[in-house]
Amino acid sequence: MNKSVARLGIGGPVGSGKTALLECLVPMLTQQGIEVAVVTNDLLTTEDADRLKSKGFLASERIIGVETGSCPHTAIREDPTMNLLAVQDLELLYPQLDLIFIESGGDNLASTFSYDLVDAYIFVIDVGAGDDIPRKNGPGFVQADLVVINKIDIAPYVGADLDLIRQQAPQHRRGKPIIYTNCKTGEGLETVKDFILATLLFESVEENR
Template sequence: MAAARVGIGGPVGSGKTALLECLVPRLMARGIEVAVVTNDLLTQEDAERLRKKDFLPAERIIGVETGSCPHTAIREDPTMNLLAIQDLEIKWPQLELIFVESGGDNLASTFSYDLIDSYIFVIDVGAGDDIPRKNGPGFMQADLVVINKIDIAPYVGADLATIRRDTQQRRTGPVVYTNCKTEVGLDQVEQFILETVLFRTPTRSGVAVGGDR
């Protein structure tokens, strides 16, 4: 059976790769078989960064060089990413979950559901507390929004209370506030993936139970 696919999108520097660095080991500790496809314009920078973490076999991390605007490869024509996913599934038929990380894009970036089953949109507090008010399609339409780097709000003149208020007014879907360095909020992101993508129920022992994949 094909692996579930989760997109990770958001602006440059919002913490997409950092989020993966936290999530992949957590899911693997539950016995979930994971792989990653990263997107960069003309390099494999993010793929190499993840490989250096050594939490996955290097062959389970494929870097796609899009050669064009990042959103093109995840929305208008996801062929390159679909081929990378196909390669992973052929080599690793036991895979249960494949993350597809977009290259850094803007607030209009969204994923095609021909490519993924669900997607997470990451923004960071450092970009300003007005981001939720801009109603970007990625922010508004994502299955889960992650508002990252909440620890830096006092240092960049961002009002976290304003972000929370405006997000609550605009979003009907789930939102998680995170600090990847201290792992604040990551339990909720993990739970979202387990329950809404893999259809498993987290237990106190840390083992995910249930699911048909």
């Protein structure tokens, strides 16, 4: 299948805030006139797709839920056929699309995307999982085009050392970008949006502010 619409993967462990990140980013992008659609992956339900549809910021037809029936990483890395078909359906329905988000079901630190499916991918972790996550060198964390370290506001309440994370994460990312976010306050989200504009849509950040 030819890639005619930019595709961005959103992966990461269960509870890291992937869907919450989408709930913030999609309205930010659509407010700038960017045409967006979303494909979500869940094991045996369409829970994430239903949650996004309930927010009302996209027409429900622009959100497709894929039931993988197996480990989520299979559907985004080893055999992305179901996701490719969902993408194809969206492209046929909405030829004006600029960007399709593909959200993985919750997975572990080994979760990565096939570049046959996406042009780039974001890996989301949250500080509640512990300040040792960067040191574990998971392929998703190390290889992703962007890492989002989410829920930075809860660090004091879960015993996570945010300063340690900020010190060690760049060492293991080897120069690849990292953004620290709080979806409740919006901290860091503009920077994530700027990454999307520059990396996938090739738009000037300054022109879109």
